[in-house]
Each structure stands twice: as structure tokens, then as C-alpha cells.
Amino acid sequence: MTIKAEHEIHTRRKSRNVGVGLMLAGFVVLVMALTFVKITQSNFELPAAEGSASGAGDQ
Amino acid sequence: MTDVSFSEKPAEREAQMGDYIALFKPRVMSLVVFTALVGLLAAPVSVHPVVAFSSILFIAIGAGASGALNMWWDADIDAVMRRTVGRPIPSGRVQAGEALYLGVALSGLSVMMLALAANLLAAAMLAFTIFFYAVVYSMWLKRSTPQNIVIGGAAGAFPPVIGWIVATGSFSIEAWLMFALIFMWTPPHFWALALFMKSDYDDAGVPMLTVTHGRRTTRAHIIVYTVLLAVLAVGTGFTAIGGPLYLATAVLLNALFLKGAWDIWRRDEPRAEADSYGTERKFFRLSLWYLFAHFGAILIEAALRPYGLGGW
Numbered sequence: 001m002t003i004k005a006e007h008e009i010h011t012r013r014k015s016r017n018v019g020v021g022l023m024l025a026g027f028v029v030l031v032m033a034l035t036f037v038k039i040t041q042s043n044f045e046l047p048a049a050e051g052s053a054s055g056a057g058d059q
Numbered sequence: 060m061t062d063v064s065f066s067e068k069p070a071e072r073e074a075q076m077g078d079y080i081a082l083f084k085p086r087v088m089s090l091v092v093f094t095a096l097v098g099l100l101a102a103p104v105s106v107h108p109v110v111a112f113s114s115i116l117f118i119a120i121g122a123g124a125s126g127a128l129n130m131w132w133d134a135d136i137d138a139v140m141r142r143t144v145g146r147p148i149p150s151g152r153v154q155a156g157e158a159l160y161l162g163v164a165l166s167g168l169s170v171m172m173l174a175l176a177a178n179l180l181a182a183a184m185l186a187f188t189i190f191f192y193a194v195v196y197s198m199w200l201k202r203s204t205p206q207n208i209v210i211g212g213a214a215g216a217f218p219p220v221i222g223w224i225v226a227t228g229s230f231s232i233e234a235w236l237m238f239a240l241i242f243m244w245t246p247p248h249f250w251a252l253a254l255f256m257k258s259d260y261d262d263a264g265v266p267m268l269t270v271t272h273g274r275r276t277t278r279a280h281i282i283v284y285t286v287l288l289a290v291l292a293v294g295t296g297f298t299a300i301g302g303p304l305y306l307a308t309a310v311l312l313n314a315l316f317l318k319g320a321w322d323i324w325r326r327d328e329p330r331a332e333a334d335s336y337g338t339e340r341k342f343f344r345l346s347l348w349y350l351f352a353h354f355g356a357i358l359i360e361a362a363l364r365p366y367g368l369g370g371w
Contacts, residue, residue: 012073013073015075015076015077016073016074016075016076016079018076019076019079030113030116033109033113034109034110034113034175034176036109037107037109037110038110041107
């Protein structure tokens with residue numbers, strides 16, 4: 001049995017594959033937009049740089 | 060998601076995207092999206108549109124995931140009820156295991172993403188709602204008590220509370236009033252359905268009130284809940300989320316709803332059968348408009364408030 005580059009499963013599952021692809025792309029865009037909104041809000045604070053000082057002492 | 064078949068012969072019916080979407084109960088999801096959006100917009104705190112959109116989307120995904128878990132658990136009884144026999148699992152289009160994995164994965168994703176998009180309390184409430192629908196209602200109450208619809212209705216009533224928490228980060232009496240509106244509306248809505256979907260619940264062995272206590276008692280329960288609902292719905296008109304438009308809507312629709320419940324209560328089975336449960340069907344259709352109009356009115360009151368027009 002050989003696995004062809006265009007197996008019939010690709011045609012059979014086309015709508016599923018396209019749907020999942022579009023959803024993943026949408027999810028990426030959404031997370032990007034959400035991140036942008038969060039970090040540009042006036043009340044946004046960078047998390048404290050934990051461990052940077054203590055990390056040096058542990059050496 | 061599923062195993063890959065290398066068989067040369069194509070499957071008789073491959074599950075398509077629409078079959079997986081059907082697992083999420085899109086009609087229930089639309090109600091969840093709408094009521095959660097109203098809860099979010101009626102809150103006295105404005106939310107960035109991207110945060111609002113993301114939050115509603117993750118609430119909807121959480122609702123869909125709990126729908127998939129419900130379909131996985133209830134596949135056996137769905138297969139014997141006319142109303143549900145065409146669902147993806149009993150019809151063989153989707154494997155039960157797929158619904159389980161999808162439900163669990165999307166539940167986790169939706170809760171995690173809501174925590175990141177909004178706040179931890181909203182995410183915790185979403186997690187509780189999914190647990191309540193999938194475990195408390197589907198696995199426990201539905202097959203064990205005729206009060207399944209009453210207590211289980213809480214799961215469908217949480218979305219506006221979650222929407223409110225997304226905006227404010229806390230609970231409030233207004234959020235619980237919206238919860239109570241859906242909670243009290245659910246029993247008459249489902250019992251009307253149970254009256255005209257005559258043998259479905261009987262065949263499936265689900266202890267609906269119509270099966271355990273009879274149709275006369277169900278008709279009496281519908282009118283009692285409708286009276287209590289009317290008091291609550293009209294009373295809400297005088298609170299911070301109410302206003303003249305909401306009050307007018309509530310008075311009109313509750314008058315119609317009470318009339319419908321009264322007509323149902325006065326009927327006996329021979330009369331109902333004579334017109335194929337026309338009154339019960341009409342009441343069920345009205346119940347859909349009832350909830351939509353109440354939440355729509357709350358939304359309009361909130362939208363008019365910045366212009367000094369909404370509310371009291």
C-alpha cells in the first residue's frame with residue numbers, strides 16, 4: 001500500500017480541514033489583538049522582574 | 060481528533076465541520092451569547108470591544124463544550140427520542156469519544172482564555188457553569204429527579220452573570236436578577252415542550268414531570284412558575300437595569316404569558332389532543348420571544364443610558 005500525496009482522505013475531509021485551519025488562524029489573530037489591547041491599556045503594568053537579583057546571588 | 064483510515068474505500072458518511080458544530084448545540088449557544096452580551100453591556104463599566112468580543116466568544120465556546128459533553132453522556136437516550144435522534148452521535152456521524160475529547164479540551168481552553176481575556180472570577184464562573192451543566196444536570200439530575208429542569212435551568216441562567224463579571228469583576232444584585240429571569244423561565248418553557256413531545260421522555264425513561272406526576276400536575280406547575288416569573292420580571296423593571304421600555308415590554312409579555320399558562324392549565328388531555336397541542340405549542344413559541352424581548356429591552360435601556368434616555 002502506498003500513501004499518495006493526494007489521498008482520497010484529503011478530499012473527504014476537506015471541509016473539516018479548511019474549517020480547522022480558519023479557526024486556528026482566527027484564534028491567532030484574536031490572541032494577537034487581545035495582547036495588543038491589554039498592553040496598550042493605561043493600567044497595564046509590567047510584571048516585577050522576579051528572581052533577577054536573587055538569581056545572580058545563587059551563582 | 061480522530062483516527063486516520065488508510066482504507067481505499069471511502070467511509071459511507073464522513074463527519075463534516077457542520078456535524079461538529081451541531082455537537083455544540085448552536086441554538087443554545089445563540090441564547091448564551093445573547094444573554095451574556097446583555098449582562099456585559101448592561102453593567103455600569105465599559106469594556107474594550109476586543110476584550111468584550113473575546114470574552115463572549117470564550118463564554119460561547121464553554122457553552123458549546125458543555126453541549127458536546129451533554130451529547131456524549133446522553134447519546135443513549137438521544138437515540139430513542141424523536142427530537143434528538145438526528146443528533147451527530149445517535150445518527151453515527153460523530154463518535155461518542157470525539158464529543159468527549161472535544162468537550163473536555165474546549166472546556167479547558169475556554170476557561171483558560173476567559174481568565175486571560177477578562178478576569179479569574181469570570182473564568183471560575185464559566186468553569187462552574189460547565190461543571191453544573193455537564194455533571195450536575197446531565198449526569199446526575201436529568202435521570203434522577205422530575206425537578207431536573209428546575210435545578211438544571213441554573214446552568215443556562217449563568218451566562219448574563221458571567222458577562223456582568225467580565226465587565227465589573229464582581230457579583231451584583233442586577234446580575235442575579237438576570238439569572239433569576241432565565242432560571243424561572245426555564246421550567247414553564249421546557250414543561251410546555253414536554254407536554255407536546257408526548258412520548259419522547261417516556262420512551263427514554265427520563266423522569267420529566269409529565270412522566271412522574273402526570274400532565275395535570277405539569278399544567279399546574281406551569282401556571283405557578285409563570286405567576287412567580289411575572290412578579291420577578293415586572294419587578295426587575297424598577298431596578299437599575301430596568302426602565303420604562305423594559306417595564307412596558309415586561310407588562311405586555313407577562314400578560315400574554317400568563318394568559319397562555321392559564322389556557323394550558325384549563326385544558327385537559329382530550330382537548331389538547333383534539334388540536335394537536337396547539338395551545339402548548341403556541342406557549343412554547345411565545346416563551347422564546349419572551350426571553351429574547353426581556354433581554355433585548357435590558358440591552359436597549361443600557362444603550363440609551365449614555366444619552367440620558369434609558370433607565371429611570
